[in-house]
Amino acid sequence: MVNVKEIEGKDFNIKRSAEEDRILSFKDHVCIGCGLCEATCPVEAICLDEVAPIERKYTETYFSGHEKIAQNYALFKNDNEVKAKLCIDENKCVLCGMCSGVCPAGALDLTIGGVSIKENEAYPTLIASAEIDEDKCLFCKKCEAACPRASITIDRTLPNRADLVTGEIEVCEDDCIYCGACAELCPAEAIVVDKTTGEESIVIDKEKCVYCLVCKKACPVNAIKAVCRSCSYGEYDLDPAKAAITGNAIIDKETCIKCGWCEGVCPADAATVKQAFKGTLEIDEEKCGTCGACIDVCPCNVLSFPKSSGPGDRGTHLVKEEDYCIHCGACAKACPNGALTVTRTDIDYTPTSSKSWIAAFEALKN
Amino acid sequence: MPKHIVSGLKYLESVELRKRGLSQKEISSQIGVDRSTISHYLNGRNISMDSIELAKTILELSPKDFILITKVLFGDYKEIRQIVTIFNMNHYDPQINDGCIGCGLCVDLCEMKAINLDSLKAKINPRYCCGCLMCVENCPTKSIEILEVKNG
Numbered sequence: 063m064v065n066v067k068e069i070e071g072k073d074f075n076i077k078r079s080a081e082e083d084r085i086l087s088f089k090d091h092v093c094i095g096c097g098l099c100e101a102t103c104p105v106e107a108i109c110l111d112e113v114a115p116i117e118r119k120y121t122e123t124y125f126s127g128h129e130k131i132a133q134n135y136a137l138f139k140n141d142n143e144v145k146a147k148l149c150i151d152e153n154k155c156v157l158c159g160m161c162s163g164v165c166p167a168g169a170l171d172l173t174i175g176g177v178s179i180k181e182n183e184a185y186p187t188l189i190a191s192a193e194i195d196e197d198k199c200l201f202c203k204k205c206e207a208a209c210p211r212a213s214i215t216i217d218r219t220l221p222n223r224a225d226l227v228t229g230e231i232e233v234c235e236d237d238c239i240y241c242g243a244c245a246e247l248c249p250a251e252a253i254v255v256d257k258t259t260g261e262e263s264i265v266i267d268k269e270k271c272v273y274c275l276v277c278k279k280a281c282p283v284n285a286i287k288a289v290c291r292s293c294s295y296g297e298y299d300l301d302p303a304k305a306a307i308t309g310n311a312i313i314d315k316e317t318c319i320k321c322g323w324c325e326g327v328c329p330a331d332a333a334t335v336k337q338a339f340k341g342t343l344e345i346d347e348e349k350c351g352t353c354g355a356c357i358d359v360c361p362c363n364v365l366s367f368p369k370s371s372g373p374g375d376r377g378t379h380l381v382k383e384e385d386y387c388i389h390c391g392a393c394a395k396a397c398p399n400g401a402l403t404v405t406r407t408d409i410d411y412t413p414t415s416s417k418s419w420i421a422a423f424e425a426l427k428n
Numbered sequence: 429m430p431k432h433i434v435s436g437l438k439y440l441e442s443v444e445l446r447k448r449g450l451s452q453k454e455i456s457s458q459i460g461v462d463r464s465t466i467s468h469y470l471n472g473r474n475i476s477m478d479s480i481e482l483a484k485t486i487l488e489l490s491p492k493d494f495i496l497i498t499k500v501l502f503g504d505y506k507e508i509r510q511i512v513t514i515f516n517m518n519h520y521d522p523q524i525n526d527g528c529i530g531c532g533l534c535v536d537l538c539e540m541k542a543i544n545l546d547s548l549k550a551k552i553n554p555r556y557c558c559g560c561l562m563c564v565e566n567c568p569t570k571s572i573e574i575l576e577v578k579n580g
Binding site for chain 1 (some may be wrong): 451462526527528530531532534535536537546547549568571
C-alpha cells in the first residue's frame with residue numbers, strides 16, 4: 063500500500079502495489095515544462111521546477127552584446143544540468159493519473175495493471191495526432207528539419223546514379239521546394255541549397271556540373287530541367303520509375319508534441335496534425351524584457367527574436383508563429399515579467415462519465 | 429496467544445449462529461471449523477474462559493479497531509468478511525460524491541474488499557461495508573460519506 067519512488071537519472075516511477083499495480087512514470091526528456099500537471103494535481107503533489115525547464119537553445123555567443131540575456135543564460139545553465147523538470151512527492155501522490163491525462167507531451171503516464179490509462183476507455187484522453195502519409199510523402203526532409211523536437215526521421219533512398227547523360231541544367235525556382243535532395247546526391251558537389259526559412263536559394267555551379275542528371279532524377283517536384291547536350295532531342299525524357307525516391311517517414315510518438323510544423327512545411331500535404339488545444343497566445347511588448355526565457359522553453363519553436371538589419375543586432379522584438387502554438391502555456395510560466403498570456407478556449411478530449419475528470423479538463427480553459 | 433483469541437472469536441461466532449437457528453453442520457461449513465469442535469463450543473467444553481472474555485472485549489471495539497485486529501488474527505479477507513458480517517449488526521449506506529477522482533486508494537485500503545472502481549468512480553457494496561471509515565479518512569478528495577442506517 064505504500065508508494066515507492068524509483069529514480070533513474072531525471073526520470074522516475076511511482077508505484078503502488080495492491081490488487082492491481084499502479085505505476086506513474088515520468089520521462090524528463092519528453093516533458094515540456096508547461097506545468098499543466100502541477101495545476102491539475104488534486105493533492106498538490108507536483109512541483110514544476112522554476113529553473114530547470116529553461117533549456118537554452120542559443121549559445122552564449124548568440125547573446126553577446128545582450129547583457130541581460132547573457133546573465134540569465136549564465137544563471138540557468140548550471141542548474142539545468144542536474145535538476146529534473148518535475149518533482150512529485152510520492153507521499154502525497156495518490157496515483158489517480160490526472161497529471162498523465164492532461165499532459166500535452168505525454169511525459170507522464172499512469173499504467174494500471176500494465177495498461178496505460180490512454181488505452182482505457184473510462185479515462186478521458188486529449189485528442190491530438192500527427193501522421194505522415196507515406197504515399198504522398200516526397201521524402202524531401204523539410205519536416206525533419208522543421209520539427210522542433212527532432213521527432214521526425216525521413217529514411218530515404220535516392221535513385222541510382224546511373225545512365226550518365228550530358229546536358230544543360232536549369233532550375234525552375236517557382237517549383238523548387240529547396241529540399242536539398244539534389245545537393246545531397248550530386249557527385250560533383252555542384253549544387254548548393256540554402257534551406258533557411260525566408261531566404262531559400264538553389265545555385266548550380268555549371269563549371270563543376272558533370273551533367274549526370276542525377277539531380278533531375280532526385281527532384282521530387284520536377285523543378286530541374288535538363289536539355290540533352292550530346293543529341294538534339296530537346297528536354298531529357300526521364301523514366302519516372304527509375305527516378306523515384308523511396309523511403310519511410312517515421313514520427314517518434316514519444317517526443318512528438320503535435321505542433322503542426324511538419325504539416326505547415328510539407329510541400330505535398332502528406333503530414334496531418336491535429337492539436338488538442340485551441341486558443342490564443344498574446345505578447346505584451348511593453349512588459350517584455352527580451353530575456354529569451356520564453357523562446358528557450360517553447361517546445362514548438364513558436365517564439366523568436368527575428369534576425370534584424372545589421373551584424374550584432376539580433377532585434378529585440380519578440381514574434382510568434384501562432385499556427386504552430388500548442389497553447390501549453392510553458393512560455394507564460396517561464397516569463398519573469400508576465401508579458402505572455404496563453405488562453406485555451408477549446409480542449410478536445412475523449413468523453414468520460416467522471417465529473418471530477420471533466421472538471422479537471424475543463425479547468426485547463428482559462 | 430493469537431490462536432486462543434481466534435478460538436474465542438470462533439466460539440462466539442458459533443454461539444451467535446446457533447442463536448440464529450443454524451445447525452451444527454451449517455455453522456461448521458460457514459466458519460470453517462470441524463463439527464466436533466463446534467459441538468465442543470456449543471456444549472461449553474475445551475475452551476478457556478479467558479479467551480472468551482478477550483474475544484468479547486474485541487467485539488466491543490470500534491469498527492475500525494475491530495477490523496484491524498481481525499486482520500492481524502485472520503489475515504485472509506474471506507475470514508475477515510465472515511466474522512465482521514456475523515457480528516456487525518449495523519448497516520451502512522455509503523455515498524460517493526462527484527468529487528471522486530478514481531484514484532483507487534479506498535479500493536486498496538478496504539479490508540472488507542467492499543469497494544471497486546466503476547467508470548472512474550468508487551463503488552462501495554453496502555453489504556460488506558463495516559463502517560470502519562478508513563476510506564473516508566484517507567480519501568484525498570473527501571468524496572466518501574458513510575451513513576449509519578438506523579433500524580426502525
